[in-house]
Amino acid sequence: MLSHKAKYALKALLYLAEQDENHISRTIEIADGANIPKKFLEQILLDLKRGRFVSSKQGKFGGYYLIKSKNDITLAEIHRLFDGAIALLPCASLNFYEPCSDCKTEDECSLRHGLMLIRDKTLKAMEGITIASLVKK
Numbered sequence: 001m002l003s004h005k006a007k008y009a010l011k012a013l014l015y016l017a018e019q020d021e022n023h024i025s026r027t028i029e030i031a032d033g034a035n036i037p038k039k040f041l042e043q044i045l046l047d048l049k050r051g052r053f054v055s056s057k058q059g060k061f062g063g064y065y066l067i068k069s070k071n072d073i074t075l076a077e078i079h080r081l082f083d084g085a086i087a088l089l090p091c092a093s094l095n096f097y098e099p100c101s102d103c104k105t106e107d108e109c110s111l112r113h114g115l116m117l118i119r120d121k122t123l124k125a126m127e128g129i130t131i132a133s134l135v136k137k
Contacts, residue, residue: 002079002082002083003082003083004040005040005044005047005082005083006078006079006081006082006083008034008036008037008040008041008044009044009047009048009078009081009082010075010078010131010134011034011035011036012030012034012036012041012044012045012048012064013048013053013054013066013070013073013078013131014034014131014134014135015030015033015034016030016054016064016065016066017066017070017131017132017135018135018136019065022065023065024057024061024062024063024064024065025063025064025065026062026063026064027041027042027045027063027064029063030045030063030064044082045064047081047082048064048081049064051077051081052067052068053066053067053068053073053077053078054066054067054068055067069132070130070131070132070135071130071131071132072130073130073131073132074126074127074128074129074130075126075127075129075130076123076126076127079126080095084096086119086122086123086126087115087116087118087119088115088118088119089111089112089115091103091106091109091112091115092112092115092116092118092119093119094119094123100112
């Protein structure tokens with residue numbers, strides 16, 4: 001399941017993607033428009049900024065805006081940024097791999113092979129869904 005943080009990050013990105021291209025959105029505007037608690041949103045926007053999805057402008061007319069195209073931001077990227085691995089176990093992960101301590105050998109582990117299949121199908125689906133594809137028409 002997605003964490004609340006990942007869900008709110010996706011909602012914030014959707015809100016920003018729905019704005020005019022040069023629009024800079026204030027935090028309160030994003031919170032109200034995307035129905036996200038403001039106290040969570042500020043940290044989420046900082047994480048998105050560190051992940052190079054958004055940037056900010058300071059000052060009276062400051063706020064946040066997308067710096068990565070909404071066509072290129074995938075659910076997989078946001079999930080990994082906020083929730084970590086897509087795989088269900090570390091031994092089946094591409095980016096967060098760790099061997100299991102209770103397996104004799106990974107090659108003989110049926111569970112690992114099954115979870116890798118699930119990971120591959122989930123990853124393919126998540127990489128195929130972009131913020132642009134979710135924006136309301």
